[in-house]
Amino acid sequence: MNVNPESIGSSNSYQICNNCQKVLRKKEKGMRIPRPLTSGPSAFIPEKEILEATPVDMHTNLLLLVGDYSSSGQLNHLTQVMGLHPQYLESFLRCQFYLLRIDGPLPQHYRHYIAIMAAARHQCSFLVNMHVHEFLQIGMCLEWLNGLDFAPQRLRNLNEINKILAHRPWLITKEHIQKLVKTGENSWSLAELVHAVVLLAHFHALASFVFGSGINPEVDADASNRFQDVAVNNFCVCDLANDNNLEDFLLPGMVDSVSELEALMERMKRLQEEEEEASQEEMATRFEKEKEESLLVTSGAFEDEIVPVSNVSRFVSDPTFGYQDFARREDNLPTFRAQDFSWDDHGFSLVNRLYSDIGHMLDEKFRTVSNLTYYNMATHEDIDTTMLRRALFNYVHCMFGIKYDDYDYGEVNQLLERSLKVYIKTVTCYPERTTRRMYDSYWRQFRHSEKVHVNLLLMEARMQAELLYALRAITHYMT
Structure with a gap:
């Protein structure tokens, strides 16, 4: 079934993928298949589960948090899903509020426009719409919303580092920094540039969380200044599945979800009990092996599924520029060794010096998500998940070299x-390709809140990776 161009973006526009042909044949025989999930904060998480995970007192606390750190004072879909982890949400909202509201190097309308530019790199209409609304509230330079061609040259000069940070941050050099801060009417101060870089990295990473968590567009009666949230050219019914019986929709060859969980716990236990440490040479070899194997992690099994297309392209330059595997590059760039330039020893102090206090805000957010634990895995309690959280964070950094x-x-x-590696790579490197079936394909015994925690880790790991490359380039420029 081909998509009718006139119906693109409507809730009933879809194309049937190969994996669903047999399921639809079952439907013709009167057998049950999953129903579309089209309402609530997330297309991946049933609204009932979000509400059940947010008791009245917690809901009140979330409202107080949002009241302190937003202009609307309302819980939007993003906040409701992130609110499954209120400790992290507080840190996130405080940091974002500081970036967007508190006195800093950049004026507020610049901040929201940079947020729009960053979100548009991943076709994230949810975030673009949010900051278009904020821009309209400010009521300045509204012609900029017609697209990048209508923005001042100074902002357009950010296009290059916007696309590099979003897709291949290892390419950023001191020359990019020098070009932006050189003398002239369109130049940036280092403080302004650091503010802009943090905003870009923040909203690139937040787009990963939005797509990874299936955040639904907000219901807004006044859509006059809204961009189309998602137009779909390959929409498969399995991506909207909302049913406990998803076996028909899972990848061939997947093990039973219960044995999958038990096997993971057994591997964790074995690793924790191992006493012999690998040599430095062996660990270096294992890194190179993991980096090379990441080339083989593709979403090939999902290629006939949903591919979002949005009409925010007016805010994007060079739209064909996208992620390219670090291990596949031909420029012979050396691996970024964290001991040579780390967040703790270098990035934190630099960003804090050039943009007062933001380093503390970011550091708190990184530490909160890395240390966040409830000591459980699915139905098992009193579990130390430190090793698993560290593997998720470091795998993202590995893909970024x-x-x-x-x-x-x-x-x-x-x-x-x-299947988890496929999900991680998709959410981190090209989040707009994330589908419901990818989300469902891993950790099937785990709670939705645990998968949201995964998305928080991926988001912060990605943001920190972008910042490390950008701040290292700024350091090279300064020295």
């Missing part, structure tokens, strides 16, 4: 199975 000499990358292969 960042290596920790004191980390054994053999743990990544032990703890992250292939």
